[in-house]
Amino acid sequence: MVEWTPEKIVAFQETLLKWYDNNKRNLPWRRDHDPYHIWISEIMLQQTQVQTVIPYYERFMKLFPTVQALANADEAILMKVWEGLGYYSRARNLQKAAQQIVNDYNGQWPTTVKELQELSGIGPYTAGAIASIAFNKPVPAVDGNALRVFARLLEINEDIAKPQTRKLFENIIKKLMPKNRPGDFNQAIMDLGASYMSAKNYDSENSPVKLFNQAYLDGVEDNYPVKTKKKRPIPVNYFGLLIHSQDDYLFERRPNSGILSRFWMFPLIKGDDIQTKKDASEDDVLRALEAQFLSTYQLEIHVKKIGGRPVTHTFTHQKWQITLLEAELNNSSDLSYFPGKWISESDFREIAFTKVQTKMWERYQQQKEQ
DNA sequence: CAGTCGTGGCC
DNA sequence: TGGCCAAGACT
Structure with missing residues (x-):
């Protein structure tokens, strides 16, 4: 993998955030920084495409507009709202976490990664996303997009399918993040990963960060990210x-x-x-x-x-x-x-x-x- | 760690 | 059709 100088890191941050400021997607959960809104969207977006999530998110917010409403929801109604989204334990953990927030935190959101990760259904990625986007904490949010984007940018040869690899990426991304806009940085990486640097049909030639993309510059993008194949059903x-x-x-x-x-x-x-x-x-x-x-x-x-x-x-x-x-x-x-x-x-x-x-x-x- | 847990879209 | 992919977490 390649190392970046401090000057190059700053240039990357400025290029990425400028692009994000002008091109960020207009999504329902980006209307404010309410941790409840960020949280619900992040859980729905796990292993699920944005276009699928949007209508579910809108319906969910009408029925359960607050963490208290979710904590008191009837399970059958909750499952009916989640019907078709899959990975149904996400919805059940969502309600458990809502009850934790109401009962253990008196309805006030904890703001640290450590506390957030103790809530049901919130793992390393979602804790980082909520902490950075809702609470402006300088922490990485390493999802599939971040793994793919940085594997290409820096030619990282570790297998992103292995759990251990996430820690390596966290440490690398920490050094590349701007301290003043961590939430925007994390979301910019996701937008990049969903467009110019997607898994298939990527378009590095027109990417705003193409000059920072070492795999592209070396003509070896097809080799990144390194990822072992899944078993078949x-x-x-x-x-x-x-x-x-x-x-x-x-x-x-x-x-x-x-x-x-x-x-x-x-x-x-x-x-x-x-x-x-x-x-x-x-x-x-x-x-x-x-x-x-x-x-x-x-x-x-x-x-x-x-x-x-x-x-x-x-x-x-x-x-x-x-x-x-x-x-x-x-x-x-x-x-x-x-x-x-x-x-x-x-x-x-x-x-x-x-x-x-x-x-x-x-x-x-x-x-x-x- | 490796397996488990849904669905829809794409080629 | 089958394989891969999509803002992962839990056991």
Whole structure:
């Protein structure tokens, strides 16, 4: 990597901030420096693009305009507002942190990185972002943009996918930051990373800091940042059960931890959990599913297959393939062993659906029409 | 540390 | 289609 002289550091700061002053994006959370506004936007923006976040942010602020409103929010309503944004533990941690601020800090925001990071869902990056943008503290906010931008500017060869690398970048960025405008500096780096220095289709030729971009000057930009590849999603097979009685459908409450935790969804049974002999017929599989449901939940169901190809949905680490099945439940069934309840079709829009749940419902509707 | 945790967009 | 990416944090 390259080292910069004090003069070059000052020149970089002036060039970057001048560009930012004239070209910064007009975003809803940039109307003021209210820590509540900065915080909500930073959490929503984790692993999520700006254009996706904007409408969610506006709706969120109308419903929960203050940290007190968020602390007192109903979880189901909170999840409905967050519906479709993904990484739902972000929303639950958001409320926990709001309660921490109200209860532990009497509604007054802590201002240090150390204190901020003790709040649920606030890690090194978000603590740095809030401290610098809302409280003008001279601390770095090292996100994916900062890692990519400085890896290129300085030809840093460390793997940005490794957690340890963040500390190295923090120390480097501390020396490059202006003490008087840390929040603007951090945000300028993000705007740069979202435009001229994006991951793909970057345009260094026209970048305001192209003369500071060593990788560009050396013609080796394609080599930066150094980043190891992610593993590909593992296939997982499920049977999805649409158990209904007129307009009521049986929903299962997912466990309190793990993927899509606490959501109401059509019952899913892992394909691996259904044991059948090698040359089992389709009917054998359906009977095995019924036996499984009876032994697990004491529920007597009758299952029939729905035509059409399975519903597929890919997460970061899993690729689900769901075979949809329609089922009826014995009228006199006792649900006390089943972690779920009946939900009327007319109430579906009241509760938060995950994407894969929506896919299952839409596919079922399509099949019924045929 | 390495794995986990969603969704939408792009090529 | 599949792989990668997008203002990370938690276990």
